[in-house]
Amino acid sequence: GGRILNERYIADGGFYVYKSVDDWATYEREKVSNSSLGHYDFTGANTGYAVAQDKVFKRLPKLQQLITFPNIFDRTYSPTPFDLSATTTSNLAVTFSVISGPATIDGKKLTITGTGAVTIETTQAGNEDYFAASAVRQTFQVNKAPQTITFPTIADQEYGTMFDLTATASSNLEANFQVISGSATIEGKKLTITGADPITIEATQAGNDNYLAASVVRRTFSVIQVAQTIDFPVIADKTFDEKAFDLAATASSGLVVEYQLISGPATLNGQTLTFTGLGAITIEATQSGNNRYLAANAVRRTFSVTKGVQTIDFTAIADKTYGEADFDLAASASSGLAVDFQVISGPVTLNGQTLTITGTGTVVVEATQAGNANYLAASAVRQTFVVNKASQTLTFIPIQDKVLGEAPFELRATVSTGLSITFSIVNGPATLSGNLLTMNGVGKVTVKATQAGNDNYLTTEVEQSFLVKSPTPKLVLTKADGSEISAGSTIDFGQTSLGVAVS
Incomplete structure (x- = not known):
């Protein structure tokens, strides 16, 4: 090279x-x-x-080379990478490395990962023509970055609305919210309006290791009263016997609906309407609103009340027995009006509601209620019962045993009704004439006393038995003149041959 x-x-x-x-x-x-x-x-x-x-x-001798690494000025935190710049007199490429501090490097791109002092070193290792250059370091300070909050304006809201607050921080950190004034609650970022006063919300971001706290941003909005409507169902015509019923109207707000009697024969207590007569009735439903809701438009309903239907409850009458005490009939009308009675047939008399039995047989009684200005006449109701014959008690005086030859005697018996009693010989040696019994033999005699009853009383009879005995033998002594010697007298018969006196 x-x-x-x-x-x-x-x-x-x-x-x-x-x-x-x-x-x-x-x-x-x-x-x-x-x-x-x-x-x-x-x-x-x-x-x-x-x-x-x-x-x-x-091939020349290796040359010395120098690195020029400009100062890196202090900066604020930003996660966006930036390029480092350094040159050599050899024009050879330099290498950068992080010596200390919150940063990473990729080639010549430096990425800050936090705040604090960062030291970067640049080197050039040399080649066949150049010696390695002396490393050069630069240190700079990374300061916390400012951040801002973007908090959009909040439109006026209806009372009771629940919605999510939206605010963003330039740092991408989560914004927090709090209610500064007004009636509202916040859970997380969800705000619920609980009152009608204007509401001011503050958005904050407190910062962290890399970002300064953001300046707070406040938003104020007004609470709008909500319109409400009344649902008042149509009221069907009524009959007077219905008497009272509860009005049923609801407000879309859920607030309590109030009622007013505009006209007609009725009284109103809360939501309960009670009829006092017949005719058209008009009711008005209102809801005056509150700090959340506007007053609702009033709604009226008109209906008619006609004569009421009434029924009679006539208690069944148990069968009776002749002679029972007078009793009261029991019937009532659903209208509460007095019930009238009349005897349709049968052996009774009626005084008001008190019935008196006068005989036996089937009795039919009818209960009626003729109605009045508010009620139609009730359908008549009849009750039927039977008056049965009464039983009677016969008392037959017991007969003591007799001796044949005794004089005829009267039979004696009484009956609870006072009716006449007849006697008869059931069997035995005797004859009857009316209630006079004559014995004509020895033996058992059975006699029956009978009361045959009548239209009102049942027949009753009782038997009595007695013995007719033979008379006891009797020695009758008479004097020479034919007169009977009375009992207890002493007769002197003289002496026997033995000289014993006999009397």
Whole structure:
């Protein structure tokens, strides 16, 4: 390797090298030997030359070289790479390296990775013609970079709106938000409006190791009241028996709807409407709004109330027995009006709602309600029940056993109804005349007392039995005159043959 001096000159059939006047003041001539494929070595002491084809080269002594590395001025942090610049007197390319500090290098492109002092070294290693150059270092300071926040204007918003705040920092660091004034909450970057006052939001970026804190940016916007509407369903015509119902209107805002009775026979308590008569009723629904919502347009509904339908609840009447006490009928009308009763058929009498049984048989009672100015007449309702014959109690006085020959005697019996009683011989040696019984033999006699009942009472009968006994034998003594000797008297029969007295 070396520098080209000049082109060779060939003469006299040999190879000669002529030095140009640029290199020496006089021409010199030397014989070239050992030629081979265009590469020649010189003999003798002059070995600093070489010829290759038509060019002559001279190997000169290595030269010194210097590096010029301009100062790098202090700068602010930026991740954008920039080119380093250094030159050598040899015009050979230099090499850069990071000695210390937050930076990386790729070729001549330096990338700053943080803040602080950065030292860069440039070197040139030399070649066959130049010695290595002395390394040169430059140190500079990387300072935190300023940053700015771009925070777009916020349009006026409706109360209750929830939306994302948008702000960017030139550093690409995340911006933070806070509510400076007004009623709102922020979670992350999501803002929720909770009041009607103007709202001021501040965007900040506090910086980091590489960036200074950004100047805060504030945005103020107004809260707009939201329009609302009332949904008040059409009210179908009513009948008076419906009495009351709740009005059902809603506001799109979710606020409570208020009602006003404009006209008609009704009263209003909150949302409950109660009819007081018949006719057309007009109700108005309103919602006055609040700090979030504008007042809604009032909505009216008109409907008619006609006579009410009423029904009668007439309690079923259980079957009765003749003689039971008077009782009250029980019926009510859904209208609350008084119910009237009438006897359609049967053995009873009616006084108001009190029914008195006068006999036995089937009874039909009808309940009615004739209606009034607000109610139609109710459909009549009938109840049917049966009055059964009453039982009666017969008391037949027990008969003591008798002795044949005793005088006839009367049978005695009573009945709870006071009706007449008849007697009959069921069996046995006796005869009856009315209630007078005559015994005509010895044995068991069974007698029956009967009350045959009537339209209101059932038949009842009771039997009694007794014995008719034979009379006890009796010795009757008479005197000579034929008169009977009474019991307890002493008769003197004199003495026996043995001299014993007999009486």
